[in-house]
Amino acid sequence: MKFFIDTANLDDIREAQALGILDGVTTNPSLMAREGIKGEKNIQEHYKKICDIVDGDVSAEVISTDFEGMVKEGETLAALHPRIVVKIPIIKEGVKAIKYLTEKGIRVNCTLVFTPGQALLAAKAGASYVSPFIGRLDDISEDGIGLVKQIVDMFNYYGYETEVLAASIRHTRHIIQCMEVGADVITSPLQPILGLLKHPLTDAGLEKFLADYKKVNG
Numbered sequence: 001m002k003f004f005i006d007t008a009n010l011d012d013i014r015e016a017q018a019l020g021i022l023d024g025v026t027t028n029p030s031l032m033a034r035e036g037i038k039g040e041k042n043i044q045e046h047y048k049k050i051c052d053i054v055d056g057d058v059s060a061e062v063i064s065t066d067f068e069g070m071v072k073e074g075e076t077l078a079a080l081h082p083r084i085v086v087k088i089p090i091i092k093e094g095v096k097a098i099k100y101l102t103e104k105g106i107r108v109n110c111t112l113v114f115t116p117g118q119a120l121l122a123a124k125a126g127a128s129y130v131s132p133f134i135g136r137l138d139d140i141s142e143d144g145i146g147l148v149k150q151i152v153d154m155f156n157y158y159g160y161e162t163e164v165l166a167a168s169i170r171h172t173r174h175i176i177q178c179m180e181v182g183a184d185v186i187t188s189p190l191q192p193i194l195g196l197l198k199h200p201l202t203d204a205g206l207e208k209f210l211a212d213y214k215k216v217n218g
Helices: 010-019 029-034 040-053 067-078 092-103 116-125 134-139 144-158 172-181 190-197 200-217
Strands: 002-006 024-026 057-061 084-089 108-113 129-132 163-166 185-188
Touching: 002 010, 002 190, 010 040, 010 190, 024 185, 040 057, 040 067, 057 108, 067 084, 067 092, 084 092, 092 108, 092 116, 108 116, 116 129, 116 144, 129 144, 134 144, 134 172, 144 163, 144 172, 172 185, 172 190, 185 190
Parallel strands: 002 024, 002 185, 024 057, 057 084, 084 108, 108 129, 129 163, 163 185
Antiparallel strands: none
């Protein structure tokens, strides 16, 4: 399973990259705003900085909701760097844009997926990734992990090469559950990823090893 980090914070991206486990980055307008990145030119330059840090795919989201606007933005974003994958929302005009962009050789991450039907349409249009939002479904008492499993099973059954990129990860357990149902990718803030390192028995064991070493070696 690939690990993407869901942020526009360069320090967090560098830390994840330094761990040696980072496969890519996802961003969106909200994450850019959180870092104080404003203006089209500044946002584009920030995407380039991210691409200079990571070795894998970097999802960059369009803000248009009409076909022409999404296509124009998508072509501009894709031209910034070979690692850029264009994020397109799963709306009617978005499906058209996914089809158009993929036929032009531009990879697409279809975002805001909340049903298997939406994922199916995105895959048929040629999306490289579909992003089901786990946490937002959990927030309304629906089964986010169950959706991921449905999409994984559907793609496997029909032979779609589109990768299932589980998004809206809220905690470390989400990551483990995504692994259990066969997600191709998870995208998460840094802290849930770091949470995979934590276990009290690891801490206790290391403390004992060091204490025993000190007894013998002073």
